[in-house]
Amino acid sequence: SPQHPKGAKHLPGPKGKPLVGSAYDLNTGPGGYFWLKFTEWGRQYGPLYQYKVFGKVNVIVGTEKIANDLLRERGDIYSSREQLPMGSQLLSDNKKALFLPYGDEWRRVRKLQHHVTQVRAAISYQPLQMKESARLVHDLILQPKRYKTLFQRYASALILRLTYGAQIETGEEDIVRLVYANQVNVERVSAPGQYLVDVLPILLWLPSWLAPFKREAAKHRQREVSLFTGLVNNVQKDVESGKAESSFTRMWLENKEKFALSDLQGTYVLGGLYSAAASTTASLAMSWVLLMVLNPEWLVKMQQELDRVIGPDRLPEFDDLTQLPMVRAVVKEVARMRPVTAGGIPHKTTADDIYNGYMIPKGSIVHPNQWAIHRDPELYPDPNTFNPDRWLSPKYPTYREPLTQYPNMNNYSVFGFGRRLCPGAHIAERSLNIIVARVGWACNIRKAIDPATGKEITPPEYDYSTDVKGLNTEPHTFPFDMSCRSPQHWAVVEESARRATEELKRPLTLT
């Protein structure tokens, strides 16, 4: 254990049991959600505390200020990741962008990610987002019970078209099924605590015949590498035959020397975008529907704004967003109350540090607990109330003007902190704004009526989980009614969706 400089104190926190530490306490919070356990401990130990698992120090951060002080201001030592033996080492030979240690390889990877996700690039994807959202609204009105599939189709179609030039119509194409199955698999295998080797890395030294987890990892890895490589090879063939449309993969293939990544590392960066982009975006869209069912007065307020600014004759467009602060406030408030990575994506420290007199040793796993950060009563008075006004009225501490620009999601805690901040935030923000503006413009969303009793069904406030254990959360299927607001709105939706479907068949050009 590190030498504590004179006077540096241990962080407070639960003592845990000998050897295992707090390993088995994490799922003992409400609903078994570890971020609620983090939050419960936070009430006892304060906004910065630690627990240990098999001797490993985990530091939990419960306010935005401390998260920024550490993960951003001291980014040179708070920007690494833990390489789990199973999830990272055996499964991908440490090639997964999300899990790369801080250093030169990560910087090169980040350069490629940044190139395709920076604001300027994100703006050029708006036409595609408009087409996909037009189809989304149309299909949601016809088949609201398929909302989960349809939100996932929107998000998958967007990222797979951008990454590989793949055209997705139903969302049930082979490519979608394969990348989705791969993601579920990988997240299951890499969820912390699934394999003993993750807490006892010494097991890595076992020969394969004694270590079934090694054979299992090898199988997954082979499957994943051939999936990602196959997708890149298809684009390569199209480039050679001159029929490849614009895509991230084509751009990378044509500019490989600029990025200086191995073929396999580049392939992993591209393949990893789907897992980072698809279920996260879809999750927040679903949470929006749920929060509209639970807080119908805010849908009405949003529709009043949309009716005033847009009128009944056309769908909202990206250029309208400056005039739609209520739409942006609703989106931001949904992200506050239902953060997708609720317990935060942990960073790892690469040197000893002292903060406010407390020791944070090198190698600590630092969890910015979004659940607590988003419910800090100093920043968010009455934090458990869904209140978009906190972004729109000067009487709240989170208010900022001008409202043509704020609220927005720049540097918003929902996307993480410091140098590892989500590079896809500009794309995700645009997706959510246009989905919420358009679905809100076109649809009424209400509680479903129980046919047996004739009474309204109120879905649970927080019944979340995920198919994919571990990092991302999303609401379990919940009941609601959705219908188009008027025949006039429907005519606009039908015509826009028809045109979008036609246009989606033409090659994409990214500027």
Ligand code: HEM
């Ligand atoms: C609502 C949607 C999204 C949410 C809530 C979200 C959230 C996050 C969070 C919390 C992190 C970790 C940040 C940290 O370590 O501090 C992250 C990382 C990442 N995100 Fe997103 N994300 C979303 C959408 C996207 C999209 C659309 C893309 C790509 C187009 C994307 C690409 C990535 C990548 C590549 C990383 C890894 C960065 C690294 O480890 O250096 N994300 N995201």
